[in-house]
Amino acid sequence: MSQSRTPFTLPFFTAAALRRRVTWLIRIRWLAIVVFGIGIALGCYFPAIHVQCKALVLILIGLVLVNAIYILLRDYVIRQHKDYLINLIVIQMVGDLLILTVLIHFTGGIESPLYFFYLFHIITAAVIFPGTRPYGFAGLAVILYTTLLGTEWLGVLPHFNFYEGVDITRYTEIVVFTWLIFLMTIFLSTYLAKNVTDRYRRVRTRLEFTNRRLQELNRAKTNFLRVSSHELKAPISTIQSTLAVIHDILHDQVDDRVLDMAARSMKKTEEMIALLNDLSDLTYGDLRRAGEFVETDLRELVQEVLQDEKITASAHHITLDAEMPKSPVKLVCDPDAIRKVLRNLVTNGVRYTPESGSVLIRLMDASDEILLEVRDTGIGIAASDLKKIFHEFYRTPQAKSVSSAGSGLGLAIVERLVDEHGGYVTVESIVDQGSTFQVHFPKEIVP
Amino acid sequence: MADNKKKILIIDDDIDLVEAMRVTLESVGYIVIDAQEGTRGMEKLRQEKPDLVLLDVMMAHLDEGFQLAYQIRSEEAIKDTPVVILTAVGNQTGFTFDPHKDEDFLPVQAFLEKPVSPRDLIDTVREYVRA
Numbered sequence: 001m002s003q004s005r006t007p008f009t010l011p012f013f014t015a016a017a018l019r020r021r022v023t024w025l026i027r028i029r030w031l032a033i034v035v036f037g038i039g040i041a042l043g044c045y046f047p048a049i050h051v052q053c054k055a056l057v058l059i060l061i062g063l064v065l066v067n068a069i070y071i072l073l074r075d076y077v078i079r080q081h082k083d084y085l086i087n088l089i090v091i092q093m094v095g096d097l098l099i100l101t102v103l104i105h106f107t108g109g110i111e112s113p114l115y116f117f118y119l120f121h122i123i124t125a126a127v128i129f130p131g132t133r134p135y136g137f138a139g140l141a142v143i144l145y146t147t148l149l150g151t152e153w154l155g156v157l158p159h160f161n162f163y164e165g166v167d168i169t170r171y172t173e174i175v176v177f178t179w180l181i182f183l184m185t186i187f188l189s190t191y192l193a194k195n196v197t198d199r200y201r202r203v204r205t206r207l208e209f210t211n212r213r214l215q216e217l218n219r220a221k222t223n224f225l226r227v228s229s230h231e232l233k234a235p236i237s238t239i240q241s242t243l244a245v246i247h248d249i250l251h252d253q254v255d256d257r258v259l260d261m262a263a264r265s266m267k268k269t270e271e272m273i274a275l276l277n278d279l280s281d282l283t284y285g286d287l288r289r290a291g292e293f294v295e296t297d298l299r300e301l302v303q304e305v306l307q308d309e310k311i312t313a314s315a316h317h318i319t320l321d322a323e324m325p326k327s328p329v330k331l332v333c334d335p336d337a338i339r340k341v342l343r344n345l346v347t348n349g350v351r352y353t354p355e356s357g358s359v360l361i362r363l364m365d366a367s368d369e370i371l372l373e374v375r376d377t378g379i380g381i382a383a384s385d386l387k388k389i390f391h392e393f394y395r396t397p398q399a400k401s402v403s404s405a406g407s408g409l410g411l412a413i414v415e416r417l418v419d420e421h422g423g424y425v426t427v428e429s430i431v432d433q434g435s436t437f438q439v440h441f442p443k444e445i446v447p
Numbered sequence: 448m449a450d451n452k453k454k455i456l457i458i459d460d461d462i463d464l465v466e467a468m469r470v471t472l473e474s475v476g477y478i479v480i481d482a483q484e485g486t487r488g489m490e491k492l493r494q495e496k497p498d499l500v501l502l503d504v505m506m507a508h509l510d511e512g513f514q515l516a517y518q519i520r521s522e523e524a525i526k527d528t529p530v531v532i533l534t535a536v537g538n539q540t541g542f543t544f545d546p547h548k549d550e551d552f553l554p555v556q557a558f559l560e561k562p563v564s565p566r567d568l569i570d571t572v573r574e575y576v577r578a
Contacts, residue, residue: 233535234461237562241467248565249474273562 018085021128022074025092029067036060043107050161052106059103066095089128093137097121101144108162109152110175115145115182119189126193130201138190142183149175222283229279236276240269271405278409281340282392282416296335297328298370302363305342313350313359320350322361329365331441337417344410345374345437351403353378353434369423372439380431389427390415398431414439453576456497457481458488458515459533464561468501471565472572485515492525498576499529502555516555529575530555533563 037060044053070092077084100121104112118141125137151157152169159169168174246254247262306322313320331338342361349359357377364371381389385396393408411425418425418439429435455477457465462483469479480495482488492500500519504512512532520526532555557571 230535234561237535238461238464238467240562241464241564244562244565245467245470249471269562 015082015085018089019074019078022070022085022088022092025089025124026067026070026074029063029070029092029096033060033063033067036063048164050108050164052160055106056103059099059106063099066099093121093125093128094140097137097141097144101148104145105148105152105157106160109159110149110168110178111162111166113162118145118182118186122186122190123193126190126197130198134190134194135187138186141186145182146179149179226280226283229276229283233273233276233280236269236272240266240273243269274405275407275409278407278413281413282409292334293332294335295330295332296338298331298333298338298363298372299324299329301335301339301342302361302372305339305346306361309343309346309350312347316350316353317355318350318353319358320346320361321358322363324363325365327365329363329370331370331421333421333441334417337420341414341417341439342372342374344414345439348410348437349374349376349378349435351406352376352399357434368443370441370443372441373436375434375436377434380433381427381429381435382431383429386427386429390425452476452478453498454478454480454495455499455501455572455576456488456491456495457501458483458485458512459501459503460484461503468563468568471568475569475573477572477576485511485518488515489518492519492528493522496525497528499531499572501531501533501559501572503533531557531559531571531575533559533561535561 040051040053040056040060043049043051043056070088073088077088097118100114100117104114107114122134122138122141126134129137148157149169152159153172153175159167161167168178243262243266247259247266251259302322302324306320310320346359346361353359353376359374359376359378362371362373362375364373379398379402381396382398388394389396390411392412395406395408399406414437415425418441421441423439423441426438426440427435428438453476455472457468457479458481459465459468460483462481465481469481472479480491480497482491488500488502491497502512502515512534516530516532519528519530556575559567559571
């Protein structure tokens with residue numbers, strides 16, 4: 001059987017995974033200690049069960065101490081020698097096997113039913129360790145148990161009866177038979193547990209691999225979109241410029257019908273350029289270099305967008321205003337992205353609000369988040385459309401009837417850029433009364 | 448008199464765009480010469496000493512235009528020629544040039560984003576060269 005050596009380091013032996021394992025073992029041991037305590041109480045209460053109560057209580061106390069030491073060791077190793085985490089796991093597991101063997105001795109040696117507990121350790125080893133190490137633990141369990149049985153049989157160690165008046169150690173064939181069964185159980189269990197966990201590891205490795213591959217493909221797709229939107233933009237820009245020359249410069253040399261046709265064509269090329277710009281915005285976050293986040297006073301961005309969009313708004317007889325706190329509203333962000341977010345929301349507000357309506361930008365600095373709100377008195381969005389408007393290329397039927405311009409990408413871009421800042425967008429709307437978009441930025445950005 | 452007419456050099460590999468800009472600038476009295484790539488552009492700069500250069504940033508190489516801008520500034524005879532950069536970069540990479548902010552880094556007078564409207568083109572050129 002060929003064993004592939006490759007990527008088993010993946011999710012299993014990272015420092016974080018090992019730390020979790022160590023903690024897991026310690027927790028399970030506390031649980032075992034509780035169960036053990038109850039077991040001692042019961043075992044010593046029923047006269048039919050013969051156990052060495054004093055010795056067991058001492059073992060219990062010892063186990064509590066050992067587990068406490070493991071906690072201290074864990075904290076020390078995590079602080080000083082992360083590489084030793086795996087050794088700490090091995091130490092704990094070997095220690096557990098030793099303690100269990102001592103426990104079996106004091107509960108009747110070969111007669112003790114506690115030898116079943118070796119199985120827990122074997123399965124735990126198979127879960128934690130890839131490769132052949134689980135067989136090592138199985139071997140150790142067998143050696144310990146064999147030594148115990150052997151020394152009791154030889155009389156080197158005293159034998160404590162578990163059952164009243166029965167001493168199985170005197171029947172050699174029963175000892176050997178029990179020992180053989182034990183041997184088979186231990187190794188078969190290791191094999192089975194390893195088989196399951198190895199398969200799980202393979203699946204996980206494959207998933208990880210597939211996931212990376214998908215990410216690569218997604219990147220390629222994004223890159224394709226970006227390049228093609230750019231490549232398309234260049235010729236369309238030239239068409240636009242050429243039409244503009246006919247319309248603006250050569251207008252006295254052509255008749256009005258030609259001018260009208262040029263104007264119509266220009267309107268379409270403008271829409272197309274806007275669409276291509278939106279497409280490249282949509283792919284923008286993916287390709288941006290990291291570390292372009294700077295602390296920014298959002299009031300300045302609001303002010304900027306307000307100035308720029310006021311012209312369009314007043315041309316449509318729409319009041320555009322902003323309400324902001326007096327003190328700076330600082331956010332660590334990519335100012336270009338936030339400007340784009342705000343601009344998209346305000347453009348939408350203005351575009352879909354009838355004459356003499358209003359669009360209000362509000363910036364609020366709450367204790368745990370920064371809130372950027374754009375409220376309009378426009379056509380509104382039907383409840384059934386509220387989710388869809390964030391989908392790429394989706395435009396509501398009302399939006400289409402109001403304006404042919406608009407790529408249906410604006411809100412997808414908004415959501416995307418806000419998401420990159422760890423924030424989220426909410427929207428409330430009543431048809432024919434208006435919409436309110438709220439952008440929530442958490443104050444602590446978790447990278 | 449033809450001698451008084453100011454000369455504009457357009458360096459851009461899109462000859463159709465060059466044509467559109469030529470018609471625009473000639474309509475307001477400039478003389479327009481052009482080059483499709485950087486080396487030829489530098490030759491024309493040296494020979495014809497234009498009053499302003501319109502420079503496309505992205506020709507054969509991604510930053511050919513930028514390289515050219517530095518080269519112009521480093522040659523004594525032509526280093527004072529105003530340079531206006533034509534760009535479609537802004538929306539493509541997501542970062543926009545701000546001439547007021549970036550002039551320390553890039554020795555040019557202005558940026559014009561494609562598609563350039565005839566009005567903007569004329570206004571920008573007039574800002575640096577009176578026809």
